[in-house]
Amino acid sequence: MRTIKQNIMLCTLLLMAVACTTEDPFLDYNNNGTNWNDGGSMPNGGTSTTEGSLATFDIATEQDVEEPTTTAQAYYPDAEDQLANNSFGTTVTIDMSNPVAKTENGVEVTVSGGHVTVNHGTQKGICYVVSGTTTNGSLTVLGEKKYQVVLNGVNIYNPDSAALNLLSSKRAFVSLTEGTTNQLTDGADGSHKGTLYAKGKLLFNGSGTLVVDGHTNNGIHSADYIVFNHGNHITVTTTVNHGIKANDGIFINGGVLNVEVSGAGAKGINSESHIVINGGRTTVITTGKGSYDSDTNEVKGAAGIKADSTLTINDGDVLLKSTGYGGKGISVDMDANFNGGNIYVVTTGGKYTSSSDSTSPKGIKAEGNINISGGRIWVRTSGNGGEGIESKQEISITGGDVASYAYDDAINAKSTMTIAGGTVYAHGQHNDGLDANGNLYIKGGVVYAICSGSPEVAVDANTEGGYKLYVTGGTLVAVGGLERGSQLSQACYQASSWTPNAWYAMTVDGQTFSFLTPASGGQGMVVSGSVQPTLKQGVTVTDGNTCMGGIGVTAAVISGGSSVSLSSYTSSSSGFGGGGWR
Numbered sequence: 329m330r331t332i333k334q335n336i337m338l339c340t341l342l343l344m345a346v347a348c349t350t351e352d353p354f355l356d357y358n359n360n361g362t363n364w365n366d367g368g369s370m371p372n373g374g375t376s377t378t379e380g381s382l383a384t385f386d387i388a389t390e391q392d393v394e395e396p397t398t399t400a401q402a403y404y405p406d407a408e409d410q411l412a413n414n415s416f417g418t419t420v421t422i423d424m425s426n427p428v429a430k431t432e433n434g435v436e437v438t439v440s441g442g443h444v445t446v447n448h449g450t451q452k453g454i455c456y457v458v459s460g461t462t463t464n465g466s467l468t469v470l471g472e473k474k475y476q477v478v479l480n481g482v483n484i485y486n487p488d489s490a491a492l493n494l495l496s497s498k499r500a501f502v503s504l505t506e507g508t509t510n511q512l513t514d515g516a517d518g519s520h521k522g523t524l525y526a527k528g529k530l531l532f533n534g535s536g537t538l539v540v541d542g543h544t545n546n547g548i549h550s551a552d553y554i555v556f557n558h559g560n561h562i563t564v565t566t567t568v569n570h571g572i573k574a575n576d577g578i579f580i581n582g583g584v585l586n587v588e589v590s591g592a593g594a595k596g597i598n599s600e601s602h603i604v605i606n607g608g609r610t611t612v613i614t615t616g617k618g619s620y621d622s623d624t625n626e627v628k629g630a631a632g633i634k635a636d637s638t639l640t641i642n643d644g645d646v647l648l649k650s651t652g653y654g655g656k657g658i659s660v661d662m663d664a665n666f667n668g669g670n671i672y673v674v675t676t677g678g679k680y681t682s683s684s685d686s687t688s689p690k691g692i693k694a695e696g697n698i699n700i701s702g703g704r705i706w707v708r709t710s711g712n713g714g715e716g717i718e719s720k721q722e723i724s725i726t727g728g729d730v731a732s733y734a735y736d737d738a739i740n741a742k743s744t745m746t747i748a749g750g751t752v753y754a755h756g757q758h759n760d761g762l763d764a765n766g767n768l769y770i771k772g773g774v775v776y777a778i779c780s781g782s783p784e785v786a787v788d789a790n791t792e793g794g795y796k797l798y799v800t801g802g803t804l805v806a807v808g809g810l811e812r813g814s815q816l817s818q819a820c821y822q823a824s825s826w827t828p829n830a831w832y833a834m835t836v837d838g839q840t841f842s843f844l845t846p847a848s849g850g851q852g853m854v855v856s857g858s859v860q861p862t863l864k865q866g867v868t869v870t871d872g873n874t875c876m877g878g879i880g881v882t883a884a885v886i887s888g889g890s891s892v893s894l895s896s897y898t899s900s901s902s903g904f905g906g907g908g909w910r
Contacts, residue, residue, distance in 0.1 A: 808850020
């Protein structure tokens with residue numbers, strides 16, 4: 329499978345393409361047995377497949393990748409969290425290869441075998457510089473004042489507990505010396521909370537490398553919040569629980585983070601509060617299946633990113649892959665806000681069922697609202713029941729480039745959905761493209777929706793519940809029709825048939841949107857624009873702005889092709905929709 333980097337190059341080449349191959353991009357997934365479980369069933373309405381980078385891109389951790397250069401403004405909960413606003417001028421060196429008990433600069437250093445405890449008490453400005461290797465040891469830090477720990481080529485393995493145990497409740501600035509690789513590993517025994525555990529705020533700095541390998545609980549865990557910064561190169565692998573966990577928030581201002589977790593129900597990045605991403609490159613892979621929580625009597629799936637409060641992504645690259653049953657790319661208990669950056673999500677697992685409860689795979693799921701105002705979002709789900717982007721409340725899209733290719737509904741809102749800007753591609757392989765349980769408003773932007781076939785529709789509002797689809801603006805292409813009873817203030821037109829795997833071009837008021845039709849999908853094509861559009865099929869695209877995961881091109885320059893006849897489309901001719909929350 330190609331990586332993201334390779335597929336971005338492919339998107340550029342697509343501008344010169346007329347069509348792609350007809351190979352089923354989901355064949356490998358459907359044959360490997362990873363996307364099925366006993367729970368769930370395939371919806372009626374056939375199958376719809378597509379081509380392009382959205383259908384083929386893959387995600388893998390990359391250790392030597394460069395950090396993106398563009399970032400949003402860094403966020404710190406407190407100005408004191410910035411290393412530049414502090415001074416740690418008193419140095420205490422610790423050699424883990426040959427630790428020595430001593431009292432130095434007001435710091436007491438005690439040693440028991442390979443286990444070292446340092447206590448700076450009320451001393452201010454202490455900087456611990458740690459190096460050396462131990463195969464049965466640890467470093468524990470105590471003290472009543474904030475401090476710095478400089479990892480200067482250290483390798484700590486502790487078979488019984490945390491490798492680095494920061495038990496002071498004050499700020500811990502962990503600095504990674506440039507050019508060094510530092511390793512922290514724990515064994516499968518013990519009851520500690522993390523291979524690297526901090527009781528206080530955990531603030532990473534420096535451009536060195538840190539590798540954390542956890543086998544008992546979390547990889548990195550702070551009982552307060554965690555801040556990552558530009559230059560950090562951190563890799564975390566866990567076999568039992570979460571990769572990175574914080575009780576009070578996770579803030580990623582930059583750096584290269586690679587996280588891989590394999591535990592049942594484990595999260596790659598898990599915050600009991602907010603998560604804010606302003607830059608860097610964050611890659612998370614989860615392979616564990618779901619798990620049953622006997623305390624809450626519910627099933628929980630693994631997730632690349634899990635926020636118990638809100639998630640905000642302003643910039644940076646975020647790459648997430650979940651392969652286990654019930655796995656999710658992003659799971660948020662409150663609102664999810666996407667203002668910028670590049671977000672790529674792949675899930676391949678199917679529904680997970682245990683003790684009469686189940687959880688379905690999702691690309692992006694929020695219990696609150698989903699707000700998208702910028703950035704690029706690619707989502708692909710291939711496992712049984714997998715929805716692409718789902719909000720249990722409202723979805724608002726006002727900008728950005730959104731592309732969702734899902735086994736089930738591509739973009740789904742339990743309440744209202746509003747699209748007022750951006751480019752939006754929603755392709756439900758076995759269900760609707762866009763599906764709202766309340767009203768669905770298309771007011772602007774470029775929208776391309778595809779369903780699997782009758783009784784599903786490309787754009788579905790909950791007519792049975794007294795709600796409607798309202799089309800008042802924007803550029804719209806719907807393969808499979810619109811919900812019956814729609815209110816179409818902006819005129820819509822239809823083509824009675826369409827050609828699979830062909831490049832079409834729709835021109836509205838001098839602006840051309842070119843798009844690739846799926847290999848299969850719903851009957852009929854509905855189009856709409858600010859004025860009556862013209863439609864051509866079989867065109868060659870020679871220039872423009874590629875979007876929608878390689879499926880669409882805005883401001884397209886085309887040649888060739890043949891005209892497609894369009895007739896008026898009314899709400900009474902709208903297709904049948906399943907309607908309702910699914």
